[in-house]
Amino acid sequence: MDSVVIATGRWLYDGTAPMTVRIVRLDYDFWYAVGEANGDLDPDESPRLNADGYLFYVRHRPGWSDESEHFWPDSQGFATLEEAIAAAESAVPTAVTWRRHDQG
Incomplete structure (x- = not known):
């Protein structure tokens, strides 16, 4: 199964602490797979x-990249990058500056 970081955003927590948010593209429906594994x-x-x-x-949570631990999302799945x-952006209190990555 393929997971790729498509975009990385930076925003400021409390106006001073830089925080990272990532958009990850998966070639499977994560929540469907969880339901399937649980028999739900x-x-x-x-x-x-x-x-x-x-x-x-x-x-949103730190400590994950596409090379390390298993991915666990902080959202539902979205059909488009723009929706994600x-x-x-709606989940954080300040503007997000985005850097898009090669979508390979």
């Missing part, structure tokens, strides 16, 4: 990937 899916449930076979998730960015 409805019989008619299916993954809700976008037309390209991806979902975008917000990650909007969700990330």
Whole structure:
């Protein structure tokens, strides 16, 4: 399963402490996979990937990169990068400055 950091944002906590937020692209529906592993899916449930076979998730918590520990999102999955960015921005009190990464 593929996870890629698509965008990294920086915002200021309390006006002084820089904080990071990431948008991660997965080639699977994270929350569907959790439900499947736990046996909690409805019989008619299916993954809700976008037309390209991806979902975008917000990650606010520090300590994760696409090379280290297992990814755990801080959001639902979004069909577009723009929707994920909007969700990330609505969850923090100050403006976010974004750097987009090569989407490979």
